[in-house]
Amino acid sequence: MQPELLESHLPPRESTLESWKQIAAYFNVTVRTVQLWEAEYGLPVRRGPGAKGRVYAYTAELKAWREGARAESPAVPVSRARPWPLVGAAALLLLAATASWWIWFRAGDPVSYRLDGPLLITLDVRGREVWRHPFASEPVQQWNAGPYPRPAFLDVDGDGRNELLFPFKYSQLAERSDILYCFAPRGGIRWQFCTTRAITTGKKTFTPVFGVNYFALVPASGKKQPRVLVGSNQQPEYPMQVALLDSSGKLLREHWHSGHISHPLVTDFDGDGRPEIYLSGIANGYKTAVLVALDPENFGGASVENDPQYQIQGMQPPRELARVLFPRSSLNLALETYNEGTTLALSGRLLTVVVRESMGSTPAAEIYYEFEPVLKLARVGVGDSNYSQYKRLYQQGALKSELTQAEIDSYRNIRFLTPWRK
Numbered sequence: 001m002q003p004e005l006l007e008s009h010l011p012p013r014e015s016t017l018e019s020w021k022q023i024a025a026y027f028n029v030t031v032r033t034v035q036l037w038e039a040e041y042g043l044p045v046r047r048g049p050g051a052k053g054r055v056y057a058y059t060a061e062l063k064a065w066r067e068g069a070r071a072e073s074p075a076v077p078v079s080r081a082r083p084w085p086l087v088g089a090a091a092l093l094l095l096a097a098t099a100s101w102w103i104w105f106r107a108g109d110p111v112s113y114r115l116d117g118p119l120l121i122t123l124d125v126r127g128r129e130v131w132r133h134p135f136a137s138e139p140v141q142q143w144n145a146g147p148y149p150r151p152a153f154l155d156v157d158g159d160g161r162n163e164l165l166f167p168f169k170y171s172q173l174a175e176r177s178d179i180l181y182c183f184a185p186r187g188g189i190r191w192q193f194c195t196t197r198a199i200t201t202g203k204k205t206f207t208p209v210f211g212v213n214y215f216a217l218v219p220a221s222g223k224k225q226p227r228v229l230v231g232s233n234q235q236p237e238y239p240m241q242v243a244l245l246d247s248s249g250k251l252l253r254e255h256w257h258s259g260h261i262s263h264p265l266v267t268d269f270d271g272d273g274r275p276e277i278y279l280s281g282i283a284n285g286y287k288t289a290v291l292v293a294l295d296p297e298n299f300g301g302a303s304v305e306n307d308p309q310y311q312i313q314g315m316q317p318p319r320e321l322a323r324v325l326f327p328r329s330s331l332n333l334a335l336e337t338y339n340e341g342t343t344l345a346l347s348g349r350l351l352t353v354v355v356r357e358s359m360g361s362t363p364a365a366e367i368y369y370e371f372e373p374v375l376k377l378a379r380v381g382v383g384d385s386n387y388s389q390y391k392r393l394y395q396q397g398a399l400k401s402e403l404t405q406a407e408i409d410s411y412r413n414i415r416f417l418t419p420w421r422k
Helices: 020-027 031-041 059-072 084-105 330-335 384-395 405-410
Strands: 055-058 112-116 119-123 129-134 152-154 163-168 179-183 189-193 210-218 227-234 239-245 251-258 261-267 276-283 288-294 322-325 340-347 350-356 366-372 376-382 415-418
Touching: 020 031, 020 055, 020 059, 055 059, 163 210, 189 239, 210 239, 210 261, 227 261, 239 276, 251 276, 261 340, 276 350, 288 340, 288 350, 330 384, 366 384
Parallel strands: none
Antiparallel strands: 112 119, 119 129, 152 163, 163 179, 179 189, 210 227, 227 239, 239 251, 261 276, 276 288, 276 340, 288 322, 322 415, 340 350, 350 366, 366 376
8 A cells, every 4th residue: 555645745746856855755655665665566756877876756756656555556555654643542542432332332340230040141231131140949029028138249359349238038937047158249249247146145045047137338447457347146035146358358356245136337436546336226125215325346245234144154254345225205115025236327416316206106206316425425315206296105105205304305315334445
C-alpha cells in the first residue's frame, strides 16, 4: 500500500526533486525507505551522467507511480520507517478497544443472585451470570420470616471486592444447624461456618441444632482486617451464640446469651476509632428487654442470669462492655410475659433502642430510648399507639389508668447489670 500523502506535502506540479532527501520529504518517509522503494518497487528515480551522477525525480512521475502502485499492488508498503507516535497511538487504540470488549463481554463481579431449586446463581450488574453453585438440597428461603437474615454481598477480606455471605437453612423443622457460606467473588466456597455445640443450663440440655439469626461485618480498624459477626440461636429454644470470625472463617471468640438477640449494630459510637457491637433482644432470666455492648477485641463468657434455670453452665463470666435491662410497662405486664429490644439506630450522637411492649397488636406499643456515648441515657419517648392502647385497656378494665406522664417518667429506670467498662 502506498503512503497517504497530504496535498500540503506535495511540491508544485511538474517540479523536480534533486536529492534523496527531497524525494523522501515528498513521501514524508526516510531516505532509506525511498531507496528501497526504488530497488524493490521501481520508484522512478533518475540519475545524471557518470558513476556518481546526481539523483533527481519528477514529482509528476512520482505521483503517477504512487497511484499506479496502489491500484496494481496493494502489497507495496507505505513505509518501512516506523512513525512511532502513530504506532503508539494505534496500539493504545487497540488496547482500549480490547479492554472495552473484555469489560463488556466478560461478566463482572456478582451483585445479585437467584435460586433455581438447589442451584445458586449469581448475576452481575447487567444481569449476566457470573457463577453458579449446586447445593445438595434446596435451601429454605425465609428472608421475610422472623429474624432470618438475607444473603448479602460484603467485602469480607478488605480487598475491595465483595464476597457473598449466604445462610443455608435445610428445612422448616429444626433438624440440622444452618450453615453460613462465604463464596469468593468469582465463585467457589471460601469458607463455611455453623454452630454444633450442646448447651446445658440449670433447666435442661439443648440439642446442638442452631439457626443463623443474623450476621454483620465488623469493619477493619488499625491493623485488623474486617471480621464477620454471626448470631445463632438453638432451634427452637433460646441459648444464643455471638461469634466473631476472621476473614478466613476462623472462630476468634464467642459470647453466649440466655435469650434471643436479633438486632445487631456495629458502629464506633463512642468515637475512639474502634467499632463496638450493640445487640438488642430478650434476657430470658429476667424476662425483660436487654441491650448488650461488646468490644470486638475482647468479649466472651456467658450472660449472668438471676434465674438459675436459665444460667448457661460450664462457661466463664461474661466479658462485655455493658449490659442494660429495660423496665416493663404496665401494658406489657398486663398482656405479655416479657418486653423485647428490637431496632437499633444511630442518628448523629444518639443511639436509639426501640423496645416493644405489645407483641400482638398492630401497630405495636413501643418505647424509644435514646443514649449518648458510653450508654448515658438522654431521652425516653413513646409511640402514639401507646396512648390509644392504654385507653382501650383501661376501658376494658385490664389497666388501672390510661398512660400517664408519671409512668413515662418511670421508663427511665433502666438497670445496668454491667456498667460501661471501655
